[in-house]
Amino acid sequence: MLSRTLSALLLLVPLTTGASQATAGTGLSDTPILEFIAPTRLPAPNGNGTMAFCALKTETSLFGLPVWYSPKGYALAANRCTATRFDALSSDKVLAGQIAQVFPENLPDVPPLTLVQKLTGYVSYALAAVLLLLVLRSLFRLRSGAKTRGAGPRELSLLARRIIEVAASTAMADGALTDEDLTRIADVTARVTGEPCDPADIVDIAGKARGTVKTKDFKSFAKGLDTQSKEQVLRAAMMVAMADRSFRQTKIAFIAQLSKAFNISPERRTALLHGSAVPA
Structure with a gap:
């Protein structure tokens, strides 16, 4: 009698369709899945065979690929x-x-997941x-690369920037x-200041130079420099000017x-000049 009553009660409950439910804009979807546990004596709604006792779980998919399984409980299905x-x-x-x-007896509250799940x-x-x-990692490399590319001239000291100018x-x-001039200027700057300097780092600074x-521009070159720094800038300028082993008139006038x-007195300039020649 109890079995008949239970059967009638179960058949009064509308059956649910196992359709996927998607989460808008995320590519995620949840699909109910059934796994056979045991047969029952309860008749199927269409009168064809009996219902089976099933484990009910949810399969979560990302763009159609299963990524997670969740136990939900139990269900009846034909x-x-x-x-x-x-x-x-x-x-x-x-x-x-x-x-x-x-x-079946001795069922857990929710069905266990399989090892594969x-x-x-x-x-x-x-x-x-x-x-x-x-x-x-990609973002870190992009940021590091941007800092490296963007920080070249800005990381140079005032002395190095002034020498380049x-x-x-x-x-x-x-x-x-x-x-060739850029390569030579980078080399001279590194030798005088001891700061690593690459030709690519000085393009922006050197590109603003004028022949x-x-x-007033000569006076601006001295701005912010002490006596020793001015001598280093002058020595670097003479090293670049003498790269072709001789002073041309225009460069002599510029150095003067x-x-x-x-x-800087002519005598001191001459002293600096004696140590300024470098291989071209």
């Missing part, structure tokens, strides 16, 4: 749990079915962690600035005006 419609069972219904000896979740988390690390103007005193320098703006 065709050994392969039907698309099912009746999700509450804990009270499960208990009533067990009392009526229609459902557990591993799917672990693998998904591991892949997500790897992807996150790769993204963070003056040396570039010296090189342009008798013509346009060439790639024709006015008196620079010495005057720096208040």
Whole structure:
């Protein structure tokens, strides 16, 4: 009698369709899945065969690929749990079915996940962690690269920047600035200041140099420099000017005006000149 009553109650509950539910804008979708546990004596709604007792779980997919499984409870479905419609069972219904000896005994509150289902979740988390690390690594490299590219001239000291400005103007005193000039200026700057200097780091600074320098420009070269720094700038300028083993008239005039703006005497300039020649 109890079995018949339970059967009637169960059949009054509309069956649920096992359709996917998608989360808008995330690519995630949840799909109910059924796994056969045991047959029952309860007739199927269509009168064809009996209902089966099933484990009810949710398969979470990301863009169609399963990434996680969650146990939800138990259900009844036809065709050994392969039907698309099912009746999700509450804990009270499960208990009533067990009392009526229609459902299996000693069931856990929720069905356990299989080993494959557990591993799917672990693998998904591991892949997500790897992807996150790769993204963070790429972002770190981009930021580091941007800092490296953008910080070249800004990281140079005032002395190094001033040497580049003056040396570039010296090189342009008798013509346009060439790639060879940039390489030589970078080398001279590194040798005089001890600061690593690459030609690519000085393009922006040297590019602002002018071949024709006015008196006020010579005075601006001395701004912020002490006596020793001025001598280093003058020596660097002479090193660049003498790269072709000789002073041209335009460069001689440039060095003379620079010495005057720096208040460096001809005698001191000559002393610096003796140590200024470098291989071209």
